[in-house]
Amino acid sequence: MGLAAFARIRVACDPAIVALAASTARLLDSRNALGLAFMLPAALLLLVFLTYPLGLGTWLGFTDAKIGRPGEWIGLENFEYLWGDSVTRLALFNTIFYTVVASAIKFVLGLWLALLLNKNLPFKSVVRAVVLLPFIVPTALSALAFWWIYDAQFSVISWALTRMGLIHQYIDFLGDPWNARFSTIAANVWRGVPFVAITLLAGLQTISPSYYEAASLDGATPWQQFRYVTLPLLTPIIAVVMTFSVLFTFTDFQLIYVLTRGGPLNATHLMATLSFQRAIPGGSLGEGAAIATAMVPFLLAAILVSYFGLQRRAWQQGGKDT
Amino acid sequence: MSAARGAAADRQVVDTQGMNYLTSLPRRVVTVWIPLAVFLIVLLFPFYWMAMTAFKPDDELLSRAANPFWIHSPTLAHVKHLLFETSYPSWLWNTLLVSVVATFVSIVFSVLAAYAIERLRFRGSRYVGMAIFLAYLVPPSILFIPLAKMVTELHLFDTRLALILTYPTFLIPFCTWLLMGYFKSIPVELEECALIDGASRLQILVRIVLPLAVPGLISAGIFAFTLSWNEFIYALTFISSSEVKTVPVGVVTELVEGDIYHWGPLMAGALFGSLPVAVLYSFFVEYYVSGLTGAVKE
Numbered sequence: 001m002g003l004a005a006f007a008r009i010r011v012a013c014d015p016a017i018v019a020l021a022a023s024t025a026r027l028l029d030s031r032n033a034l035g036l037a038f039m040l041p042a043a044l045l046l047l048v049f050l051t052y053p054l055g056l057g058t059w060l061g062f063t064d065a066k067i068g069r070p071g072e073w074i075g076l077e078n079f080e081y082l083w084g085d086s087v088t089r090l091a092l093f094n095t096i097f098y099t100v101v102a103s104a105i106k107f108v109l110g111l112w113l114a115l116l117l118n119k120n121l122p123f124k125s126v127v128r129a130v131v132l133l134p135f136i137v138p139t140a141l142s143a144l145a146f147w148w149i150y151d152a153q154f155s156v157i158s159w160a161l162t163r164m165g166l167i168h169q170y171i172d173f174l175g176d177p178w179n180a181r182f183s184t185i186a187a188n189v190w191r192g193v194p195f196v197a198i199t200l201l202a203g204l205q206t207i208s209p210s211y212y213e214a215a216s217l218d219g220a221t222p223w224q225q226f227r228y229v230t231l232p233l234l235t236p237i238i239a240v241v242m243t244f245s246v247l248f249t250f251t252d253f254q255l256i257y258v259l260t261r262g263g264p265l266n267a268t269h270l271m272a273t274l275s276f277q278r279a280i281p282g283g284s285l286g287e288g289a290a291i292a293t294a295m296v297p298f299l300l301a302a303i304l305v306s307y308f309g310l311q312r313r314a315w316q317q318g319g320k321d322t
Numbered sequence: 323m324s325a326a327r328g329a330a331a332d333r334q335v336v337d338t339q340g341m342n343y344l345t346s347l348p349r350r351v352v353t354v355w356i357p358l359a360v361f362l363i364v365l366l367f368p369f370y371w372m373a374m375t376a377f378k379p380d381d382e383l384l385s386r387a388a389n390p391f392w393i394h395s396p397t398l399a400h401v402k403h404l405l406f407e408t409s410y411p412s413w414l415w416n417t418l419l420v421s422v423v424a425t426f427v428s429i430v431f432s433v434l435a436a437y438a439i440e441r442l443r444f445r446g447s448r449y450v451g452m453a454i455f456l457a458y459l460v461p462p463s464i465l466f467i468p469l470a471k472m473v474t475e476l477h478l479f480d481t482r483l484a485l486i487l488t489y490p491t492f493l494i495p496f497c498t499w500l501l502m503g504y505f506k507s508i509p510v511e512l513e514e515c516a517l518i519d520g521a522s523r524l525q526i527l528v529r530i531v532l533p534l535a536v537p538g539l540i541s542a543g544i545f546a547f548t549l550s551w552n553e554f555i556y557a558l559t560f561i562s563s564s565e566v567k568t569v570p571v572g573v574v575t576e577l578v579e580g581d582i583y584h585w586g587p588l589m590a591g592a593l594f595g596s597l598p599v600a601v602l603y604s605f606f607v608e609y610y611v612s613g614l615t616g617a618v619k620e
Contacts, residue, residue, distance in 0.1 A: 035444025042435035042494050050491045053468035116358045129607040134365055136603045137596035138552040140570035144592045145368040148585055156390050202615035251461035254554040258574055272463035279467045292464040
């Protein structure tokens with residue numbers, strides 16, 4: 001029915017091409033006005049609640065604003081204070097550590113899962129749907145489940161390991177600084193792997209099987225096929241996916257807030273959680289905003305490294321040309 | 323010739339689609355089935371654990387002797403506590419209301435914006451398109467402090483309207499970006515013909531473009547709804563009264579009291595807060611996945 005309607009319109013169209021050319025000139029005049037009118041609602045909302053706060057946040061970082069008290073311009077004082085503040089430095093280290101380790105693990109496991117899902121499996125669509133579940137449910141709520149799984153007294157992991165005779169004492173997952181760091185990373189990886197895997201799977205499905213046939217005829221081993229066919233062709237999409245993954249991980253808030261609130265001894269505080277703690281419960285809007293503003297350059301650097309770093313690899317390997 | 327080559331390929335273990343028959347079964351079990359099973363068990367375990375805990379009586383929960391993986395005498399006590407002794411029902415209602423309104427507003431605004439950028443091609447539309455994409459990259463964790471100040475100054479603190487107004491800041495960029503891709507796939511000729519027949523741009527959008535972009539609208543809608551349902555940092559910052567909270571924030575801030583954690587109600591709250599998005603998602607998996615992958619590929 002859609003095709004028939006399409007054909008009918010085409011027929012009606014042909015004798016009117018001359019008229020079209022004439023009306024195009026008039027149309028172009030109205031295009032700018034109409035385009036502006038159509039853009040207005042979205043643009044207005046984004047300008048007021050996104051662009052303006054972005055500027056306001058940067059400005060607040062240079063003031064001593066408190067909740068309920070407009071601040072005075074104090075220049076770089078917040079940043080100078082934060083640079084000397086050991087907790088902020090620790091939070092910066094934690095954020096970088098968390099982002100690098102979690103992103104690397106998410107990439108390896110996500111790629112592996114994508115390759116597994118790309119095989120001919122029975123119930124393929126069901127498996128794929130199930131895999132994405134951790135990504136779609138509210139992170140704050142799944143983090144609560146992890147909180148319970150990591151409980152110092154009743155952790156099911158400790159219970160199972162004790163029964164297997166591997167450990168004799170329950171593990172203090174969130175009470176020890178390094179345990180807490182790796183426990184939060186594990187929860188972040190759990191949530192992020194489905195996103196990486198499903199998007200990379202979409203990339204894998206665009207690679208023509210004939211490349212693999214050609215490679216196998218030339219005697220390439222499975223590893224060589226992966227290394228010289230799959231990886232180069234997948235690199236552009238890996239660059240995009242990992243850029244998003246790094247962005248989400250670097251600015252993570254919910255998971256840490258629910259699991260540890262930055263503890264123990266600030267060992268898991270990220271820039272985002274520290275900025276929340278200083279600004280909202282602490283009341284120092286200026287200081288919190290300064291921490292948030294300080295995230296921006298690191299964020300840009302992380303995006304540039306993951307995006308252009310990977311893109312250049314693609315270009316060097318000729319991935320772009322194909 | 324092809325027979326000889328086929329024989330050569332036969333000796334290789336080829337892990338590509340369509341050539342799986344060449345892989346022996348035991349090898350396939352080790353390289354595919356076992357890793358996949360481990361992945362699935364780990365990815366699903368927290369949900370299983372939520373469900374187990376939600377229906378398990380307290381004495382079983384706090385015992386190290388019993389097998390924790392099963393329930394011996396299931397109970398609805400935690401669910402009852404959640405529904406009748408906490409504000410959980412009103413959190414559910416708030417989350418639903420805020421998500422539906424924010425999604426609807428964002429879709430309408432995004433349709434207009436995406437159509438203008440992709441089809442009206444007004445002067446500077448390319449730059450606006452880029453700006454929309456950049457807006458998508460701005461994380462809420464650097465916006466919540468200035469937004470909290472604005473929300474307070476606009477006297478919107480502790481209202482649902484604060485959330486309805488701020489959620490579109492991350493929904494509109496995403497939906498616009500997604501819909502631009504869908505609009506691009508609709509033939510321009512259709513619109514030109516309608517223009518000649520005297521249709522206005524708005525009529526074209528409503529009568530021709532939108533019906534053809536229904537899959538895109540569903541993708542954007544599902545995505546926007548789940549993103550709003552899952553939102554945490556804005557709801558945590560802008561809301562303080564229990565009766566206005568959303569489910570994720572309510573469960574995290576109100577159900578955790580003191581040092582004794584009520585794991586039963588907590589996990590029941592997490593379970594029933596996750597179910598609506600999980601059910602909605604299960605009905606529209608294909609749309610969700612195409613939205614996710616489409617947005618990344620673009």
